[in-house]
Amino acid sequence: MNIDSIKNGFVIDHIKAGKGMEIYRLLKLKKLSCPVAMIMNAQSFKMGKKDVIKIDSDINLNLDILGYVDPDITVNVIKDSVIVEKKKLELPEKMTDIIFCKNPRCISSTEQELSHVFTLADRGRRIYRCIYCDAEA
Amino acid sequence: MRHLIDILELSVNELDELISTACDIIENGEKYAHKCAGKKLATLFFEPSTRTRLSFEAAMYELGGNVLTMADAGSSSAAKGESVADTAKMISCYADIIAMRHPKEGAPLVAANNATIPVINAGDGGHHHPTQTLADLLTIHREKGRFNDLTIGLCGDLKFGRTVHSLIGAMTRYKHIKFVLISPEELRVPDYVKNIITDAGHEFIETTSLEESMPMLDILYMTRVQRERFFNEEEYLRLKDSYILNVEKLNNAKEDLVIMHPLPRVNEISVAVDNDKRACYFKQALYGKYMRMALILKLLGIK
Known part of the structure; x- marks a missing residue:
């Protein structure tokens, strides 16, 4: 399978096999008009199988989303077909309108135009809670 | 400006101060009889809770203040489709402090984020009741x-x-x-x-x-x-x-x-x-x- 190397953009590598589509959806890559390659179940020495996403455009990539899905993902920044930076991911302290509160008793289920905001409650256990009702994400 | 949404927003020292003020009120009630003269407390209760509302209202009256009540807020503003944010902005024009009870968890926080006066959570669903x-x-x-x-x-x-x-x-x-x-x-x-x-x-x-x-x-x-x-x-x-x-x-x-x-x-x-x-x-x-x-x-x- 041949996928052209990209000139300017990002390679999101070492995604756990099966998680690629979730990242595609959360990053709203469907809305991009540039070439986007989703490679699923690629071979990996480290992981056995992995997913990879290549984006051939210098978009404003939301690293918080990637950090939330899996902080072990690697993000390579490509400029003129060369890797110029490897971004280090961290669990974001706060996420706005990335994940949504499912608690039917939460004010976010009824209040008009209210952003869904989650904060990191426990870094060790990777637990996020809704700022309004404390429900776990 | 401070609000009280969750009890943990108050430090142990602040709790000690509140307890010490409350004890002084118990001992020397007359000292406090006019402390809130000219101030208005709005009690916004979107679900029934007579005793908490009465407790807030009694508290404000004993401080010499006045009370605006929206006892059946759930059947008035909310029934007309007004958001919590708008209710909070509107009440900020009339009162000096809000006590709010709401069946939805987090509603008082939304009110606090939109009000220009202090908001006290008087109970939000099964969540907090500081x-x-x-x-x-x-x-x-x-x-x-x-x-x-x-x-x-x-x-x-x-x-x-x-x-x-x-x-x-x-x-x-x-x-x-x-x-x-x-x-x-x-x-x-x-x-x-x-x-x-x-x-x-x-x-x-x-x-x-x-x-x-x-x-x-x-x-x-x-x-x-x-x-x-x-x-x-x-x-x-x-x-x-x-x-x-x-x-x-x-x-x-x-x-x-x-x-x-x-x-x-x-x-x-x-x-x-x-x-x-x-x-x-x-x-x-x-x-x-x-x-x-x-x-x-x-x-x-x-x-």
Whole structure:
């Protein structure tokens, strides 16, 4: 399978096999008009199988989303077909309108135009809670 | 500008200050009779709770202030489709401070984020009820004389009981507290609340037996199994009588036990227990008014 190397953009590598589509959806890559390659179940020495996403455009990539899905993902920044930076991911302290509160008793289920905001409650256990009702994400 | 949404927003020092103000109000009430002259408290109650609303209103009147009431807010502004944010902005034009109760969890936080005056959470669904916890803390202070080295039994609906969650959160900040969590399996304390206890280095025991727990308790906090927290009527009927405190069950309790209850009581404490000197739940309601007075003064910045 041949996928052209990209000139300017990002390679999101070492995604756990099966998680690629979730990242595609959360990053709203469907809305991009540039070439986007989703490679699923690629071979990996480290992981056995992995997913990879290549984006051939210098978009404003939301690293918080990637950090939330899996902080072990690697993000390579490509400029003129060369890797110029490897971004280090961290669990974001706060996420706005990335994940949504499912608690039917939460004010976010009824209040008009209210952003869904989650904060990191426990870094060790990777637990996020809704700022309004404390429900776990 | 400060609000009070969750009891944990108040530091232990601030709690001590509030308790000390409340004690001064108890001793020297006349000193406070005009402190809030010219100020208005708006009580916005989107679900029925006469006693909490009356407690807030009594508190404001005793401080010499006035009260604007939206007792049936749920059937007025919300029914017309007004958002909590808009209600808060609108009330900010009329009053100096808001006490809000709402069935949706987090609604008072939304109000606080939009109001230009202090907002007090007077209960948001099954979530927080910080002023009840203030009442509870003053009761413990006045009746036990200490916050450390206590074994606290919490009995009844520990799953949806917001007063229980808030009290646990507040008490974990003191030393050597042991929690005895007495409830039916279905109404156990949620895991995140248990994590708060263990993360703070305290112990807890989960049990289904009120009688077996009784001898070890310094405080027994009874709660009502609330009909409105159940999706299913059958479940409610099956569990509502599970944990009833009567005179017999108190036979093996400590002499200086303090029995608390956030009220209203349905039948979980038999009326005969009211005559026992260990029953403190009506005093607790009175203490609630004093703590609300102290809180209103603090949030309005009145010394």
